[in-house]
Amino acid sequence: MNIAVMFLELGKGFITTVEIFMLTLIFSLPLGLIISFGRMSKNCILRTITKFYISVMRGTPLMLQLIVVYFGPFYVFGLQLSRSYRFIAVILAFVLNYAAYFAEIYRSGIESMPKGQYEAAKVLGYTKGQTFFKIILPQVIKRVMPSITNETITLVKDTSLAFVLSIVEMFTTAKQIAASETTIMPLMVAGLFYYIFNLAVALGMELIERKLNYYR
């Protein structure tokens, strides 16, 4: 197999990698915010449930979570799901897992906000919703950006775990080629792909952070 073909094959897998990455981010970032509300809720039951959820998501391997989400419907409900459920299961597991991490990041940001901001908004007559979305959230986003960047970079590398459910993303392809051609070259190239992808992610995040730097 020549280098060009290898790049082409890895490139195909790379598209799947990017898909998992994008879909996970799109769904887990807002879901994380909702979960963080539950985590900070005054309702004791809701708070306990979300706390437990977060601790399970952070306390067990993502690989195991992928398997549970994929096989769960069959073992628990006897559901026969089509093969296309595989990809959905991957996204679902990734979203559920990352949302838990994001929830804790949001919480740290929200709890670090000075009480005075809430009080000023309250005296001015803002509703709770207006206070949160106009005053608090924009400042929280700025505060949590570095932590979000960290998680996002980890996500890029975690996408390789999709192989557990036989989703052919880049790392799976690289391993297959490596095995059939008895060379570690494809793995090195895959590593390079991840690195470049993450460089781009870091650069993008840095741009956003710089944009948010218009105030202190």
Add this chain to the structure above:
Amino acid sequence: MKILEINHMKKSFDKLEVIKDISLSVNEGEVLSIIGPSGSGKSTVLRCAAMLEKMNSGDLIYLGEYAAHNNTEGKSVYMAKKELRRFHKYYGLVFQNFNLFPHYTVLKNITDAPMTVDKVSKKEAEERAMVLLKKLGLEDKKEAYPYQLSGGQQQRVSIARALALQPKILFFDEPTSALDPELTGEVLKVIKELAKEKMTMIIVTHEMQFAKELSDRIIFMENGKIQEEGTPEQIFSTENTRVKDFIGKFAG
């Protein structure tokens, strides 16, 4: 006309009784200063009036309308949340540490509440804001962010922010305590200006000379109670040794 009336206010934090039965009222155009040692409950009175804290007991009345009243068991009962929103219109509060919104420009800090809360058009909100900024000598700062301003400028912006909602009464919670003497002067000047225009105000302050010059009435608070109340002349020539002592310390 009475803008604000507080009857028999009591407030405890856990077991600590901070306000022990305070009654006061403020007439339209009147400037009331509250002085007294730290921890005497001055700020808590304002915070209860601004409904940042809920009193345990007492009536809170704005322009004859009850925001809260004492029930038969002597506990404060507040109006429903929806009803209470109406009362926010009546007052503004200026904080000791400004609490401006750091992610908004000076102009947006002033226009956002009228637009969001009162649904004032952007054009009108900006016109109002420019009038206020001009008055407070901050026209050239309208595009600046709070972090680019001095403490005195920030406090003036926060006064403008409160005024933009056209409140009937303005509360000042130690407005100059976070400022050095020079910056204190520029903020006090603004408050004096407002007093001249007959803005109704309650000012919690440690600036004795200022309170003396400006107030129609002064309340001296200690241990959660009003110890002395009267015109500046009465307060500054009181025979009450505790008040005398306190004021004397400031007069130097």
